[in-house]
Amino acid sequence: MLELRNIKKIFNQNTVNETTVFDNFNLSVKKGDFVSVIGSNGSGKTTMLNIICGSLPIEGGEIIIGDRNLTGQKEYKRYKNIGRVYQNPSLGTCPSMTLLENMSLADNKGKIYGLGRGTDKKRINYYKQLLSRLNLGLEDKLYVKVGLLSGGQRQAVALLMSTMTPIDFLILDEHTAALDPKTAEVIMQLTRELVIEKKITAIMVTHNLKYAVEYGNRLIMMCDGKAIIDKSGKEKEEISVDDILDTFNKISIEKGN
Amino acid sequence: MAITLSILEQGLIYAVLALGVYITYKILDFPDLTVDSSFPLGAAVSAILITKGLNAYLCLIVSFLAGAAAGLTTGIIHVKFKVRDLLSGIITMTMLYSINLHIAGKANLPIFNSENIFSISPLKDYLGGFNTLFIIFLVVLAAKLVLDWYLKTKSGYLLRAVGDNPTLVTSLSKDNGTVKIIGLVIANALVSLSGAVMCQQQRFFEISMGTGAIVIGLASVIIGINLFKTASFLKPTTAVILGSVVYKACVAIAISFGLSATDMKLITGALFLAVLILGNLGKGKKSNA
Ligand SMILES: Nc1ncnc2c1ncn2[C@@H]1O[C@H](COP(=O)(O)OP(=O)(O)OP(=O)(O)O)[C@@H](O)[C@H]1O
Ligand SMILES: [Mg+2]
Numbered sequence: 001m002l003e004l005r006n007i008k009k010i011f012n013q014n015t016v017n018e019t020t021v022f023d024n025f026n027l028s029v030k031k032g033d034f035v036s037v038i039g040s041n042g043s044g045k046t047t048m049l050n051i052i053c054g055s056l057p058i059e060g061g062e063i064i065i066g067d068r069n070l071t072g073q074k075e076y077k078r079y080k081n082i083g084r085v086y087q088n089p090s091l092g093t094c095p096s097m098t099l100l101e102n103m104s105l106a107d108n109k110g111k112i113y114g115l116g117r118g119t120d121k122k123r124i125n126y127y128k129q130l131l132s133r134l135n136l137g138l139e140d141k142l143y144v145k146v147g148l149l150s151g152g153q154r155q156a157v158a159l160l161m162s163t164m165t166p167i168d169f170l171i172l173d174e175h176t177a178a179l180d181p182k183t184a185e186v187i188m189q190l191t192r193e194l195v196i197e198k199k200i201t202a203i204m205v206t207h208n209l210k211y212a213v214e215y216g217n218r219l220i221m222m223c224d225g226k227a228i229i230d231k232s233g234k235e236k237e238e239i240s241v242d243d244i245l246d247t248f249n250k251i252s253i254e255k256g257n
Numbered sequence: 258m259a260i261t262l263s264i265l266e267q268g269l270i271y272a273v274l275a276l277g278v279y280i281t282y283k284i285l286d287f288p289d290l291t292v293d294s295s296f297p298l299g300a301a302v303s304a305i306l307i308t309k310g311l312n313a314y315l316c317l318i319v320s321f322l323a324g325a326a327a328g329l330t331t332g333i334i335h336v337k338f339k340v341r342d343l344l345s346g347i348i349t350m351t352m353l354y355s356i357n358l359h360i361a362g363k364a365n366l367p368i369f370n371s372e373n374i375f376s377i378s379p380l381k382d383y384l385g386g387f388n389t390l391f392i393i394f395l396v397v398l399a400a401k402l403v404l405d406w407y408l409k410t411k412s413g414y415l416l417r418a419v420g421d422n423p424t425l426v427t428s429l430s431k432d433n434g435t436v437k438i439i440g441l442v443i444a445n446a447l448v449s450l451s452g453a454v455m456c457q458q459q460r461f462f463e464i465s466m467g468t469g470a471i472v473i474g475l476a477s478v479i480i481g482i483n484l485f486k487t488a489s490f491l492k493p494t495t496a497v498i499l500g501s502v503v504y505k506a507c508v509a510i511a512i513s514f515g516l517s518a519t520d521m522k523l524i525t526g527a528l529f530l531a532v533l534i535l536g537n538l539g540k541g542k543k544s545n546a
Contacts, residue, residue: 080432082413086424094418105414107431115407118414162428 001031001066001201002052002169008060009047009225021047022225025061029203029218033232034195036212037205038244039222040251045205046087048222049171050104052203054078065169069185078112083200087173092158099157102146103127106161130160135186139156153181156187160246163194170195176211184208188215209241212240223251267500269393270455271473273400275481275501276494277447279475280404283482283493285440287335290346291372292448292469294353295327297467299449301361304368307457313374315452317396324449325442327353335486349363357464364464367372373457389458396454400447401494407443416440448474451475469525476529477501483536504528 007025008078012018029035039045050056052063054075063070085092093102104119109125127177128139134156138149146154155178163170172191176184188211197201206212212219218237221229221244229247231239274296281289299320306316327349335345358364374392375381381388407413419426419436426433436497448470456462485491491499513525 009342040508049489054349074432076427076430076432079428084428091422091424092428094421097414103415105411105418105425105429113411113415113431115410117408117413172350 001033002029002203003025003027003064004048004061005064006061007051007058007063009044009051009056009061013059020225022051022061026223026229027220027227029201031201032199033215034192034202035204035218035220036216037203037220037222038207038209038212040225043222044225044254045222046173049084049173049203049205053082053084053171074085081168082171083157083167083169084171085158085162087175087205088175089155089158089178090152092161093146093154096145098143099131099146099149100124100142101129102157102161103130103142103164106164109165118126130164131157133162134183135182152183154177158181159187159191159194163198163200164199168201170200172202172206174205174207177207191215205252209244213239213241213244221247260509260513262386264505265502266390266393267398268459268505269498270391270451270458271477272397272454272498272501273451274345274448274474275477275497275523276400277444277451278471279478279493279497280416280440280444280447282475282478284417285437285444287342287437287441288346289331289441289444290343290422291327291331291349291353291467292346292471292474293467293469294350294357295324295445295448295467296452296455296463296464296470297357298323298327298353299359300462301357301366301448302465303453304366304456304462305361307368307371307373308366310371313372313377313457316457317374317450320453321446321450324452327449328443328445329438330442331445332434332441334475336434336438337442356462361462361464363429365461366463367461369460370455373460374454375457379437390457393454393458397498399439400450403500404443404447405492405494412439428472467493472529473501473504476525476532477504479536480504480527480532481534504532 004025007022009122010018010020010023034107037045042160043058047056051058054070054073094105097105100119107123124142127142131139136156138153138157139150146157149157155175159175176187179187189206192215194200204216217236218232219229219239220227229244274292278292281287302320302323303316307313308317323362331345331349334340334348340348358457378388378392380391384391408417415426415431415436416439419433419440423433426436438475452467455466477500478497480503481496481498482493483505484500485496488496507528508524511528514517516524
């Protein structure tokens with residue numbers, strides 16, 4: 001389904017700040033996989049997602065989804081089949097527009113943004129029903145500007161918006177990091193439901209080891225631009241939070257801190 | 258009375274320009290200096306076509322389209338050639354200056370002896386002295402209603418989103434650049450329309466009539482939005498139109514205190530500065546509370 005081949009990513013090439021994040025990085029994700037990705041800060045998780053989506057150019061390698069080679073394809077074209085929730089809660093919604101307008105915008109993805117009415121009144125009930133799944137009472141705030149919602153509320157809305165239209169791929173970058181524990185739980189459940197309901201292939205970055213272990217059928221741990229743990233199927237089911245913590249500690253010791 | 262009428266007329270003509278600046282400055286967050294030349298562009302096009310005998314109302318439409326082309330140029334320079342927003346506008350503005358001269362044929366083109374949208378108005382005999390104001394009011398109303406409608410369409414939603422959060426537009430699988438270009442096209446079309454009405458009202462084209470147009474537009478937008486911030490029943494477009502009239506009134510008052518027309522730009526700039534400072538004071542109070 002998704003394949004990253006020999007990816008090379010260097011930031012600020014040929015300057016004193018040159019940082020090589022990936023050198024010959026390979027990853028292959030099967031259709032229907034739900035991959036949890038963990039790893040310390042700066043290990044390259046967000047960079048990997050940016051490379052998949054085309055938000056960053058690469059210095060070498062190929063990106064293939066299905067039978068299409070995406071290498072060099074413009075970012076906005078790739079999002080035709082990709083939904084994404086960003087690490088930064090303000091990136092997934094439009095603050096000066098109301099919740100209803102945001103939902104309407106997302107609902108039209110993949111179609112033409114022409115001179116028809118921006119909001120289809122007949123869809124309002126459907127939006128309310130979707131929002132009620134978040135358990136945040138947002139279904140009563142349709143006419144509130146999204147900028148007035150809390151970061152967590154916005155992130156929850158961003159998840160709904162990114163999965164509203166048919167997509168093949170869902171990219172989640174710490175999408176529960178801004179949420180309180182109870183809401184995070186609700187959003188994780190909803191993520192699982194959406195992924196199954198819509199038969200989406202998903203990559204989820206998280207710092208919550210419990211979620212990484214509990215959700216998804218594959219777990220990857222990144223370190224210095226490499227996948228140092230990669231477990232799927234039965235092996236993934238058997239892995240525990242303690243196993244992962246052990247690995248984290250080992251790395252820290254090796255790095256001398 | 259004559260002064261009030263003149264303030265309203267001028268203020269409403271500049272309101273159309275302000276609506277255009279509202280799109281670039283407020284919605285797109287794009288400091289578009291094209292305005293200083295797309296305003297006289299509309300005037301030049303209207304003036305020359307009127308002397309050639311074209312119907313004055315059709316002249317408005319041609320001016321509108323000419324402005325759209327100016328916006329398109331700035332958009333393409335910015336989006337396709339990746340030139341910074343401010344510089345893209347400056348480049349188009351500079352080039353347009355010569356083009357405006359070419360269009361009009363000279364730096365000053367009087368059209369005192371030709372018909373215009375006011376002189377051929379069928380309601381002229383009924384409205385008497387209010388005829389000009391009435392026609393201008395209709396143009397502003399039409400511009401406002403069409404813009405309000407557009408901002409509620411899907412395309413309009415995308416336009417509002419792109420200035421606010423370009424990442425979201427990309428996530429919706431739409432090209433940011435195209436949306437920005439559309440915004441610049443509409444904005445400069447409005448600005449040029451405003452210039453066309455201005456030249457027909459004052460009955461001449463003059464190459465320097467656009468100098469400082471951007472400042473007038475920005476001041477109107479900022480006054481309108483700040484002054485009527487609390488009046489949430491007013492649409493931002495209405496606030497901008499009112500802002501333009503208020504601004505024109507302030508300038509007129511300053512002149513009535515004995516400042517000469519030579520000091521016009523000085524007043525324009527000083528008033529704009531005052532608006533910005535007052536706006537910031539308001540903000541400061543709020544954040545202290
Ligand atoms: N735009 C950039 N310019 C230069 N260096 C960058 C840039 N973006 C990321 N990096 C570097 O790339 C490395 C990986 O960053 P990345 O954001 O992918 O980490 P991450 O795994 O997502 O971390 P976190 O858990 O903190 O989100 C870091 O060393 C970072 O400094
Ligand atoms: Mg990250």
